[in-house]
Amino acid sequence: MVKLPIYFDNHATTPLDPRVLDAMLPYLKDDFGNAASRNHVFGWKAEAAVELARKQVAALIGGSDKEIVFTSGATESNNLAIKGALEFYREKGDHIITLKTEHKAVLDTCKRLERQRQERIDELKLMRLGDLAGRTVSADELATLEIKHDLEHDATLARWVSQVKTGARVTYLEPKKDGLVDLEQLRAAITDHTVLVSIMLANNEIGVVQPVEAIGALCREKGVLFHTDAVQGAGKIPFDVEKSKCDLVSLSAHKMYGPKGVGALWVRRKPRVRIAPLIDGGGHERGMRSGTLNVSGIVGFGKACELAKAELAPEAARLLGLRQRLHDGLKAKLDMLVVNGSLEHRLPGNLNISFAYVEGEALMMAIKDVAVSSGSACTSASLEPSYVLRALGVDEDMAHSSIRFGLGRFNTVEEVDYVIDLMVRAVSKLREMSPLYEMAKEGIDLKSVQWTAH
Amino acid sequence: MAYSEKVVEHYENPRNVGTLDKNDPNVGTGLVGAPACGDVMRLQLKINDSGVIEDAKFKTFGCGSAIASSSLVTEWVKGKTVDEAGTITNQQVAKELALPPVKIHCSVLAEDAIKAAIADFKAKRAARTGQAAAPSAPSPQLHK
Numbered sequence: 001m002v003k004l005p006i007y008f009d010n011h012a013t014t015p016l017d018p019r020v021l022d023a024m025l026p027y028l029k030d031d032f033g034n035a036a037s038r039n040h041v042f043g044w045k046a047e048a049a050v051e052l053a054r055k056q057v058a059a060l061i062g063g064s065d066k067e068i069v070f071t072s073g074a075t076e077s078n079n080l081a082i083k084g085a086l087e088f089y090r091e092k093g094d095h096i097i098t099l100k101t102e103h104k105a106v107l108d109t110c111k112r113l114e115r116q117r118q119e120r121i122d123e124l125k126l127m128r129l130g131d132l133a134g135r136t137v138s139a140d141e142l143a144t145l146e147i148k149h150d151l152e153h154d155a156t157l158a159r160w161v162s163q164v165k166t167g168a169r170v171t172y173l174e175p176k177k178d179g180l181v182d183l184e185q186l187r188a189a190i191t192d193h194t195v196l197v198s199i200m201l202a203n204n205e206i207g208v209v210q211p212v213e214a215i216g217a218l219c220r221e222k223g224v225l226f227h228t229d230a231v232q233g234a235g236k237i238p239f240d241v242e243k244s245k246c247d248l249v250s251l252s253a254h255k256m257y258g259p260k261g262v263g264a265l266w267v268r269r270k271p272r273v274r275i276a277p278l279i280d281g282g283g284h285e286r287g288m289r290s291g292t293l294n295v296s297g298i299v300g301f302g303k304a305c306e307l308a309k310a311e312l313a314p315e316a317a318r319l320l321g322l323r324q325r326l327h328d329g330l331k332a333k334l335d336m337l338v339v340n341g342s343l344e345h346r347l348p349g350n351l352n353i354s355f356a357y358v359e360g361e362a363l364m365m366a367i368k369d370v371a372v373s374s375g376s377a378c379t380s381a382s383l384e385p386s387y388v389l390r391a392l393g394v395d396e397d398m399a400h401s402s403i404r405f406g407l408g409r410f411n412t413v414e415e416v417d418y419v420i421d422l423m424v425r426a427v428s429k430l431r432e433m434s435p436l437y438e439m440a441k442e443g444i445d446l447k448s449v450q451w452t453a454h
Numbered sequence: 455m456a457y458s459e460k461v462v463e464h465y466e467n468p469r470n471v472g473t474l475d476k477n478d479p480n481v482g483t484g485l486v487g488a489p490a491c492g493d494v495m496r497l498q499l500k501i502n503d504s505g506v507i508e509d510a511k512f513k514t515f516g517c518g519s520a521i522a523s524s525s526l527v528t529e530w531v532k533g534k535t536v537d538e539a540g541t542i543t544n545q546q547v548a549k550e551l552a553l554p555p556v557k558i559h560c561s562v563l564a565e566d567a568i569k570a571a572i573a574d575f576k577a578k579r580a581a582r583t584g585q586a587a588a589p590s591a592p593s594p595q596l597h598k
Contacts, residue, residue, distance in 0.1 A: 359492055361517040365457070365465060376492060376517070385492065397489030433471050433521065435496035435513040436489060451488035452566075 002418045004369040010255075010349060010408030011204050011232060012373065016300070017257035017409070023303035024259065027296035035293045036284060046295045053302025057264055060305040061230070061249060062240035069265045069285045070298055074231045076278075077250035077265040078105040078198075080289065081227045084275030085196050085248065086113065086168055089225070093193030094164075097171045099181055099200070100391040101208075103229055106198050110170045117167025124164070128157045169193070178342035179208035179392055187218060196225045201233035205375065205388040205404055206341030207350025209237060216245030225273060231255050231263075235308030236347055237316060241266060247273045253297065257409055258304030262297035265289075315409060320348035322407050322416050327351055329420035334427055336440075340375075340389055340402060349407035354398040357437035358430040363403060366426035370419055375402035397436075397446075457518055458552035464522035469529050472511040474498040479582055482575025486566040493520045493560065497527065497567035501575050505536045512567075519557040523547050523564040536572050 007015065027049060035050045037043025054065040071077045082096065094117070098110055122139070125146060129137040132149045151157055171189045176182050181199055190197070197219050202209045212228055219226035227248040233239055234249075235256040241249060249266040253259055267273050267288065281290030308315075330337060336356040352375075355363060360374030375386030376399070384390075385399035394402075405419075431437040436446060457465070474481045480500055487494040493516030500509040510528040514521045526547060531539040547553075547561035 357515060359516050359520075362465075362521060365462075365518040395490070397492070400489075400492040433468065433513055434515045435485065435494055436515045438473065438513060446489060451490070451494070452486050 002412070002414045006370045006411075006415050006419060008405045008407060008411065008415075008419065009371040009373055010411075011207070011404065011406035013254050013260065014257045014408050015410055016259060017304065017307060019307060020258055020300045020303045024296045024300040027299050031295075033295070035295055036282065046293075049299050050293055050295060053298045053305075056302035056306045056309075057251065058266070060235060060309045061251070061266060062242055063249075063266050064269065067266050067269050069267055069288045070293060070301075071263045071265055071289055072261055072294075073254075073263040074103075074229065074250045074252035075105040075263075077252075077263050078103065078227075078229055079109050080265050080275060080278050081248040081250060082106065082109045082196065082198060083113070083278060084288070085225055085227070085273070087276035088274045089195045090165055093191075093195045094167070095169045095171070095191055095193040096196050096198065097173065097186065097189050097194060098198045099175055099210075100172050101175050101179060101203055101206075101388045102198065102200055103204060103231070106200070106229060107172075110168070110172075110198075113168035114170050115167065117164060117169065120164050120166040121161055124157060124160045125151060128154060128160070131156075168195075175391055177393055178345070179203060179206050179340075179388075180342060180345060181210055181215065183211070183214055183218065186215065187222075190218075190222045190224060194222070194224045196227055198227040198229070201228050201230040201239060202237065202347050202350075203341070203388065204232050205373075205386060206352045206392070207232070207347035208341040209233060209345045209347060211345075212239070212244040212246065216243075219247075220245045232347060235305065235312065236319075236349065238312070241268070248275070253301035253304055256304045256308050259297050259300040262294050262301045264301070316348045319407050319411075322411060322413065323348060323351050323405075325413065326405060326407070326416050326420060327353075329417070330423060333420075333424045338398060340394055340398075341392065351405040351407075353403055353405075354394070354401040355403065355427050356398065356401055357434045357440060358427055359400055360402055362430055363401075363423075363426055366430065367419070367422050370422060373404040373406070375404070376400045460526075460551050461519055461522040461553070464525040464551070465518040468512075468521060468525040470509075470511050470525065470532075471513060473513065474500055474509065474511050479578055480575075482571040482573070482578065484567040484570030484572075484574060486570050487516070487563050489515065492516060493563060495520065495524050495563050495567045497524065497564075497571045499531060499536075499539070499568075499571045499575060501536055507531050507534055507536065507539055516560065516563075517557075519551065519553055520560040520563060522551055523553075523560045524567065526550060527564045527568060531568060536575070539568055540572055542568055 031045050033042030033046035035046040054068045058065045058068050126137050129145045173185055199210055199215055201212055216226050225247045228246050229250045231252045234251055247268045252263040277288050279290050284290050338354045340352040360376030364374055375389045385396055389399040476483045482499045484497045495514045498511045499507050502508050510531050512524040512528050514524045544561035544565040547564050548558055553561055
């Protein structure tokens with residue numbers, strides 16, 4: 001008999017490995033020192049522990065310990081990589097390229113930078129209109145006066161705008177239907193102003209693994225920086241900073257059986273990549289991230305990386321086996337299933353499936369002893385279905401019907417079998433209750449029905 | 455998000471799931487919502503010659519609250535006259551199920567489904583008795 005509840009949501013977070021906890025405990029009790037205390041044994045012990053962890057984290061991705069900047073987590077790492085690199089290399093340009101399926105920590109950072117640039121341009125427009133109108137112009141008048149004075153063709157304004165040093169211009173690439181980046185599109189998007197390409201290693205919703213080695217080679221050839229959010233992929237699939245030629249890599253401890261609240265940004269030293277800090281203070285982490293180090297968290301992060309590296313190949317094979325068992329078990333008893341994203345280029349522990357004609361939240365309610373996620377709008381605050389699935393061109397109704405299974409280190413064959421059985425019963429029951437399933441079975445083309453949108 | 459006990463109860467033991475013959479002149483069918491929005495409700499009412507709802511069946515594609523809302527209204531309308539059923543409001547449904555603000559649209563859909571089913575029934579009856587069909591509520595039409 002399996003133990004309930006079952007946790008199949010390992011992309012959201014992972015349980016702390018007991019071996020990680022054991023490594024952390026001394027630093028939550030007797031060895032409480034500040035790693036920046038240079039003149040006593042408490043500080044030395046903490047520093048030594050942090051430096052060991054730095055080596056363990058760097059080793060996981062084939063980097064050097066001198067290239068690790070510890071942060072509060074991958075959201076901070078992504079912010080630091082993008083805003084930090086843009087600020088440092090502003091003289092070179094202000095253009096960023098990313099993918100529509102990136103994590104919000106990347107997309108919303110880019111959106112803020114775009115907005116900052118637009119706000120600066122709007123200020124300049126008001127100044128220019130003030131000159132032309134011979135009086136102070138208010139923001140409300142911008143839209144009308146802009147047309148009246150034909151600002152679009154104003155050479156003075158164009159010159160001012162070309163000097164803007166605030167925010168960024170951003171290109172959001174459309175992924176292919178299987179979720180992978182189109183390398184030709186990426187090549188075409190790179191301009192003389194491009195500073196940074198930010199494309200993740202593996203997606204958090206659909207588990208699709210991007211061709212980072214090809215992206216890295218292209219970025220190196222074009223002389224632009226390559227940042228990758230490796231949160232979901234690092235420690236799960238082989239990943240090496242030299243092979244992928246990346247310049248900045250975001251990592252998080254709690255996605256690899258470490259503690260929450262700690263992450264890292266790997267910053268290449270050869271050739272040297274520079275970033276401006278977001279947080280000023282005591283000059284920790286070689287000035288790139290001030291703030292007293294989270295020693296116990298960092299120790300746990302290091303241990304988690306060591307374990308992930310040591311167990312990577314057999315664990316990846318085991319998870320792939322579980323995933324295939326889950327997929328085969330569902331396919332054997334349920335029709336009209338669609339896997340979202342490439343099945344071939346995918347994290348071993350990820351399965352994202354749309355169960356046609358059944359709504360995701362209702363499904364999650366039916367399997368309430370099993371923790372999974374859904375791309376249904378009903379599970380989010382925004383009432384919009386998953387933007388990742390929408391970017392792949394998945395129809396809205398199929399996005400509403402999606403379930404993400406995230407298998408991890410502590411899941412078992414027994415759990416997978418239990419979930420298959422439960423899912424089959426839940427989907428069958430809900431389909432019996434679904435007017436869409438009945439209509440589809442009758443051969444009615446649901447796309448030809450005039451629905452009353454609400 | 456936690457669901458109210460009543461939502462869970464209806465969701466786990468839905469009342470009156472099923473299909474009535476849509477070609478039966480005494481059956482009114484209301485199909486509201488849209489797959490793209492994540493909920494579609496189909497409510498069918500069997501109405502006798504004295505205008506009393508004898509039977510009600512539903513099928514719903516949607517979240518737990520949408521399924522509970524449809525289940526609840528099938529219970530409520532049975533035994534009521536068409537006119538009485540037409541006065542059921544979404545607020546009554548939302549209150550009974552203690553729906554949170556983000557789920558209010560599920561109760562709106564349930565009210566719309568009742569109105570659409572009644573409109574369909576009235577349109578059918580008007581056509582049968584040879585009268586000009588009254589302007590019907592927006593009930594989705596199938597284009598075969």
